[in-house]
Amino acid sequence: MRMVDLITKKRDHKALTNEELTWMIEQYTAKAIPDYQMSAFLMAVYFNGMTPEERSHFAFAMLHSGDVLDLSDIPGIKVDKHSTGGVGDKISIPLAPLVACLGVPVPMISGRGLGHTGGTLDKLESIPGFNVAESETQFKQQVQQINEAIISASGEVAPADRRIYALRDVTGTVESIPLIAGSIMSKKLASGTNALVFDVKVGNGAFMKTTEDARALAKALVGISKTAGVKSVALLTDMSQPLGITIGNSLEIAESIAILKNRGPKDVHDLTVALAAQMLVLGGKAASLEIASGLAEDALRDGRALNAFKQLITAQGGDASVVDDSRKLPQAKYRIAVKAAESGIVDQIDTNALGLAAMQLGGGRAKKDDILDLAVGLVLHKKLGTPVTKGDTLVTLHADTENVDAISNMVRNAYHIGDKAPKKTPLIQEVIRP
Known part of the structure; x- marks a missing residue:
């Protein structure tokens, strides 16, 4: 087999076989296939997808590229x-x-x-x-x-x-x-x-x-x-x-x-x-x-x-x-209140922005080797549908520095306060079985 043929096959909307996918993963793991060819294959998959069979074969090939635990000696259904x-x-x-x-x-x-x-x-x-x-x-x-x-x-x-x-x-x-x-x-x-x-x-x-x-x-x-x-x-x-x-x-x-x-x-x-x-x-x-x-x-x-x-x-x-x-858990030095600039009802939250704020405090990683501050983060006082009066605390920042004005603004701007409650979204939206 040649990797270029598998790239071409996927580029042309054709399904790869179990043997082809297994060979590809084995060769890539052994560093016999260069990153630039695997990148081309990944882009072809990005645009053309995979059949259900291909998805399974691809997952199994990567699974068997390393160790698989055997828990059969543990009683019961794991x-x-x-x-x-x-x-x-x-x-x-x-x-x-x-x-x-x-x-x-x-x-x-x-x-x-x-x-x-x-x-x-x-x-x-x-x-x-x-x-x-x-x-x-x-x-x-x-x-x-x-x-x-x-x-x-x-x-x-x-x-x-x-x-x-x-x-x-x-x-x-x-x-x-x-x-x-x-x-x-x-x-x-x-x-x-x-x-x-x-x-x-x-x-x-x-x-x-x-x-x-x-x-x-x-x-x-x-x-x-x-x-x-x-x-x-x-x-x-x-x-x-x-x-x-x-x-x-x-x-x-x-x-x-x-x-x-x-x-x-x-x-x-x-x-x-x-x-x-x-x-x-x-x-x-x-x-x-x-x-x-x-x-x-x-x-x-x-x-x-x-x-x-x-x-x-x-x-x-x-x-x-x-x-x-719980005081034995890591504790941040400062508690900083982020207050509402207006009155109304919380009708939308930019959830990603709150997550980014936690990361900027030091609670998440921007890069894989970043060291976390385990004590910092956000405590939310208002969620969707909650009434708010101007000056109410929306969120308390747990921080190890008082210099968090930019983060406070990011958190405040993540809350949209309107005049009516949003439509409730069910916590569990759908259950999917094989």
Whole structure:
């Protein structure tokens, strides 16, 4: 085979075979195919797409470019969750212990954030001592013992995807559903889970801005899962405003603890329970979503989920006393109020702008090697549909410097205040199954 022939074939709207895609990924991983040829192929995919079969073969080829965990010696149906990411999305943190305490093994291999805030791993690292770099043996033992672990991927998981991901970032080919789906699935399937729940965000604070794009990605993800023999379901969830009331690493840990104490923002609680219900059904612990939701609510009320989070922290070397005293989490030096310039009702929020403000405070990465300030972030006092009087605090900035005038203005301008409440958008917009 020659790479130029595969590029030409995809350029001419023809589907590549499993053998061709496997050969291409093997050769690229071995550095026998140069970046400029892979860039040409990625651009051809960007414009011409892939068939469902190609998407699966592409994901599997990248999956098998590295290590694949074998969790078959862990009893039960292993279930993981993946979110496409959004501003204030901290759901994995309360979700894993909630599902684990109800008997479903949750082996999570998670990531770090690039953009508005840190990823799940960065947030967990704001807990003193929490170790996300467990070995494969430690990971498997922990899931066997307490049904949960959240760690970083090893350098040998889907190495082809790591190289292609970096290439997409500099060649204008990020926004391609086949490439996005292949990237996600090559890493998620490598974790050895039996079932997956996808949380696909849609709205101005999400990667997918339209329902049509979010639905297409969700269908691609569940389609690849089905081909792989992995049970799955995808939820399209609202990201037209931040999720919850905090944006920032330690702030989101504190909010997650509140959820596990059966308190906290309703949207975070409701989405956590909804995703938990899907995981419990896929994990064979409930016959229906209604029963599963009831089980999840009970575990939040009676403290089992909170206790499971303490177990997770302790098992990974962290200080579980933060659950009872959030002051042990990193604290910013200053609290700066951003006040409304007019009265009315919040009818629109530029969610991305709030995420960018958190990043500029130091809570997110503009570049991959940026060091995070785990203490900084935003606490929201007003969300969509909330009445506002001029001078009310819209947001409190948690900052390590008082020189945040530009960020304050950015946050103030992210709020549009009108004279009537916006139409309510359902938190869960659609459920997509194979």
